[in-house]
Amino acid sequence: MKKYLLPSLMAVSVAAVCHVQAAAWDEPLRPSQSDFGGVGLLQTPTARMAQEGEFSLNYRDNDQYRFYSVSMAVFPWLEASVRYSDVRTRRYSSSASFSGDQTYKDKAFDFKLRLWQEDYWLPEVAAGTRDLAGTGLFDSEYLVASKAWGPLDFTLGIGWGYIGNGGNIKNPFCRYDDKFCRRRNVSGSTTAVNGDELFKGPASIFGGMEYQTPWQPLRLKLEYEGNDYRDDYAGQLAQRSRINVGAIYRLSDWADINVGYQRGDTLTFGVTLHTNFNQLHTPHFDQAKPEWRPQPQAAILQHTVVASQLMALKYNAGFDAPNLQIKQRTLYVTGEQVKYRDTQEGVDRANLILINHLPADIDTLRVTQTRYNLPQVTTETQVSSLYQQLDGYPLGHEQPLQQRRIDPVETGKTEQGYYIEKDRFSYGLAPVLNQSFGGPESFYMYQAGIGGHADYWLSRQLLVGGGFFADVTNNYDRFKYDGRPADSALPRVRTHIRDYVKNDFYLNNLQMNGFRYLGNGIYAQLYGGYLETMYGGAGAEVLYRPLDSRWAVGLDANYVKQRDWDNMMRFTRYRASTGHLTAYWQPGFMDDVLVKMSVGQYLAQDKGGTLDISKRFASGVSVGAYVTLTNVSREEYGEGDFTKGFYISVPMELFTATHNRGKARIGWEPLTRDGGQMLMRKHRLYDMTSDRDINFR
Template identity: 60%
Template structure:
């Protein structure tokens, strides 16, 4: 009991520390995130979400029994695939001690998720998924799942067969069709691609809630687990609770940190690294970065100057359909950045373009990158020193925040 309280305290402290940490860059709201097994999901359980098309993720998760290494890619808006390599820490590499040495058991598997119905105003998104295809069947199973977003909450409810449904908290509905659906083979030959056991064996209802906090980088998860872990390959695992809780912290646009407390007694941690091959195009023959050459300040926005800035923002900084507005003492620029994988390069170029022709009285520049997947990133540049010589700013500091779009 003391151990459980200690682990829960560690999780609470970690989340609290993340909430109060002072950082220079606040990434965009999370949206969907990767599960313990790889692929979009809750923690142990999947959801109906699929990552933005073209997203490629590298994942690592670690607990006392398993280390999960996986890569996941969203091939289409309706299909994603995951390749997973699992280190079973409680089992030797083989049944022969001398041959195994210090090596633990390793397992390879492949998963996929197929969207059956896209989310609408009233209806949820529905997906079918299959885990551990062409593997040894350690985590073999399939599921039907629905997810529906309501404001900052994303609700999930599904039914699983096989590994994720081992708790058997409901009667398999397909048993009414035929008795053959009431039994499932326990394992498969490695490399054997088979769908003969689909919808067979024990079945369980699972579900969960994800909450996008007002603080953009933090997303919280609560799930009801459909597995009881009594027939686990790592051994019969004690389960004090069917509820798992976790948090995802987006450290950068390309990196998530994950921490969860599962089965009421186990701490899981890990990370996800991601990129998206569809969003950005490399600049093979790039134009030179604008020189830092501030001109004397003008009164208000000048038509010719703004026209030249918009052209430079599009073709030099890589912002599609850029917009410039002047309100009070802030100059606002927004647009969808398509040119650079490193957004800091685009922001730096935009800064130079805007700073070189600032209207009088401007004390702050706000550069907003409109992203298709996760909302808007708002980069605000403030003059770090009030000193001003010949209409030119002596120094600038960069501070970044982000807005939330629901």
């Protein structure tokens, strides 16, 4: 039945297309995803890249495998994918008491790099790898080219490893060295980078085409694959044909469904959900920007007018606890921007609020932004220039606004001053969902509960705060072991995680922080208490961050003790000194990219460095990845070889009807080990001083 079902469906679809007029779509359809995740045909990749910021969630299903993948177009020339593969024909382990009847799960990381962009004569060219840092079940490398001709997009490539198992050509690298003629089977070994086997073993030519039908939601795919499925991890798979066919239908601008007929006997089905982080936008309810209606007040400020200005600064311009002062011929405003991610919007609104009721002798406006009572930046505007801009210039005589950002200005003793006092106490409650994937007892483990936090300012520089978690429901009763690594000689600084999360109620943190701006772009903090779920202690941090500079440097030092998972108000005997020197750099040749390099000592007393690279998109969403290498050997570290992970930071205003500057961060490490683990500090000075970057959103 399967053998004839999909060709029949495709024939019906094509026949229907002949009787349907082409729909009018505003935008061309995005490149489609392959079965493995990442832009491609079915089993094989193409050289096409999705638009920068494209984020796809993919699910594919057939008799032997289920593929769950996330694909991200980080740059126009770089695609990264993370994939979990469910091998339906194998058990997770041979011990039913350990993993029950759960099927085997494999995780993998794929990358594709565009080498050449398509032009009139030449095709698009890309190189890529599958399962580079996974267990090696599908490890492959490829070089592929794609060329469009009308509604047809042709692809031709050469693959090694899983993609090239058929060996329909001789590996071209064998001409240079015989070692490229053989490929070691590393399937299922570790989550390490399998760099030693790149471009080795059999090679195959693969190719195909994708056809955009006259009915725009429907596309058809045809491919010739280079894999012969010999020694496949799912078992002996018959391959009656190397020709695969498929169809993809666009349900909406955020969802595709697809079907395929592969190997001459296998039906596949899949769904893709996608969005673009550069195009995400949520309409917000907001007060209109103040209109230009000048009504100057006297040199001695009028109480009722100033009160109205302070309220407008807080609720219209977004400045919490605004402070309005006059000194000589300058009017100063200080406050914390809590509303707009684009802080220039708040400054523009503040200037309008001030200039509408400005004493005649004022010639300069200075608006200073703070965070955590730390001054960040002062925006200085010349009143005469602002008047001219608001009144309008004669045609052809326009001038730029005389405005500049300078290091924060302390007003000192002033002649007049009014303010709205800052709330010393704040608190909040929110639902919390802790999740993990790929465990031996169950693929999906969860814990749902309530999280709360409270903060109290003892003074302008001294903050006391804490947070708690209360469990409501979880499936942690499935835990069969305590997470102890059998292949690591390191102290267990992180692998007690299961012992901690089994508590029904615990304090995440309870600490005191002292913050200080030392001037000239230097910030400092001292802190002590329960610093995170697993550790308590004391530490200090100092940061040098020049205003609107592409670089900064920070140093932190900490002495901590491990919290007792049986009684989290107490400590175990383990203690450690840990700290790092961190350099921050925003490359001028890559927009909205932040590179962080930290070197120092980690919680297990190992020494090394962490490289963290993140990309921020127009919506404010940031995506990043990090790797940590230390002086711990592979044998001491255990499975995985080194610490690595991914994270995504999402502005909360994408989910709310009003503007706000809150963010939620989701992180994922494919395997939690004890080497290369940092202290998870609640407050980090670089994040707290983001307003010193003119491009931050």
